[in-house]
Amino acid sequence: MPELRDLYQEVILEHSKAPRNYKALAGANHKAEGYNPLCGDRFTVYLEMDGDRIREIGFQGAGCAISKASASMMTQSVKGKTKEEAEKIFHRFHELVTGHSHGDEAELGKLAVFSGVSEFPVRVKCATLAWHTLEAALEGKQEKVSTE
């Protein structure tokens, strides 16, 4: 039986209560909106790109603890990374939360606390909403991203 504490780890709860980089960026040159119609979670991700590199990142919006903590920790993990590096982290993160990890979570650093999500399949969309939004912002897509 999946344990609640595996899902709601202290780090996750702490980030959901005090999200990092929770701000709109005045100098953003990339921006995307993400929406999960199932639960109403809604986030905007702002990027200040320096060529191919994420110089600054911020997010705003409303959502459950999992989606908010995931967005917060995402901003920390991809800041300063190139587009390609950020996409690689998302790929690993996606494998982790869907239970398809290859034992290389170490590469994910702090993001490994989201491993418990794989026991709660209906919550995968919560954990990945901000990441899908980041991907859309990196691609420079204008349309709203939806997890449905």
Place this chain on the structure above:
Amino acid sequence: MSAATAVPIREKTSATSFDVERIRKDFPILQTKVHGHPLVYLDNAATAQKPQAVIDALVRYYENENANIHRGVHYLSQLATEEFEKARALVRAFVNAARASEIIFTRGTTEALNLVAQTYGRANVSARDEVLITALEHHSNIVPWQLLCAEKGAKLQVVPISDAGEVLVEEYATLLGPKTKIVAIAHVSNALGTINPLEQMIAMAHERGAVVVVDGAQAVPHLKVDVQALGADFYAFSGHKMYGPTGIGALYGKQALLEAMPPWQGGGDMISSVTFKKTTYNKVPHKFEAGTPDMAGVAGLKAAIEYMNGIGIEKIAAHEHDLLEYATEVIGALPGVRLIGTAREKASVLSFVLEEAHPHDIGTILDQQGIAVRTGHHCAQPVMERFQIPATVRASFAVYNTKSEVDALARGIRKVREVFA
């Protein structure tokens, strides 16, 4: 003297004849364990569980009665037709329609509302006319009217609701005008539980010459519905929310309106004769029942009505009213809880938000304790917008729920607060 003592005894018998533990035994799924806990099913506004009698009716239909209706001269076809039309008569009595021919079987409330929009609506709504709905409608009583208005160049008007979740009747009176052709209202709100003052609202609409379509999906499981007393022109409901199978529901429509309406879907059973030059349509209700219907579903719906009648809708309503009052008191008193929808007249639904946690997190934590609630916007996004919240947790009650299940919900919410403390 002896007569005087006999009276209270009889009363006592009738008051205690509602035995919720006995009723629970009628519903096999209530024995389910979820994550090691007994299932506490509080998502009845989404769909109710089915008693053995309904499950058996589906099996019995396929084992003993299956044949296509209104077609064959053979024994089984006649039997199936008879059972189908008996069910229609039972639905008529259930909502007190004047005639059985005023009952059309549909897939459910959504299909019934779309039927009215696509036939009556298309024939009677023109450019610059208005369709009036309320701010507490389910998406299925919004979108069909939006589609109609877009097609016709008509305007969709919305009656606002109060902070308690009650329709503002004075605003309704103002918005009802000479251009209002159709008023579409829920009898009971699925997201808030509000019971609308239908009789009054329907009378007001009729004074202005508008036709009233009622979404009764959340009302029929909980209230005695009398379409004639209400004065409703159309009344739609689903079987699956009233202990019946999924995929079957009904539309009540006044005979004269149904007769004047063009058909909706074309096909078998809805015609009296077909040539390539001209097709004559069948009489109502068959004109609106194209194709082979869900005959097993109709048998199941019949069993569901018989089941409810066996208990008595008044007793069901009284039990659920007690539960809702108890839950409002117990859950409403928990720290951090804010109830959404505090109308004076309510049925079955307790919607709330919690200060510390998002509904989706609450839903997961409750599920771990075997408690099924709905979390989200309940297909009523405009209602969420009205209260400026993304979502709510909704507990909704049925005949088999108990006060100890409400207590389990309260314990579950305390657990949520522990996790998020």
